[in-house]
Amino acid sequence: MPAKKTTAAKAKSKRPKTYYYRIFFDDNEAKNYMKSKLTHKQVEKYLKAYEKTHQKFINKEFVDFLKKYDRTAELIEISDISY
Secondary structure (H helix, E strand, O other), rough: OOOOOOOHHHHHHOOOOOEEEEEEOOOOOOOOEEEOOOOOOHHHHHHHHHHHHHOOOOOOHHHHHOOOOOOOOOOOOOOOOOO
């Protein structure tokens, strides 16, 4: 008889994945990444909706827009470092 999964394993398997995306289409030419629980298909869908209502594309504003659908969405800013 197969062994039953523990409840902790079940809870872990139901946790949504976190996806990381590179945002390369900012009008300010900023290089950023974002993390979200939304799939690539969902992000594309919301991107099209965002583009219909905005003339300029700014990464921070897009991530704020995504927070309506995924409150865990977060912008990851990339900056140069020198030493």
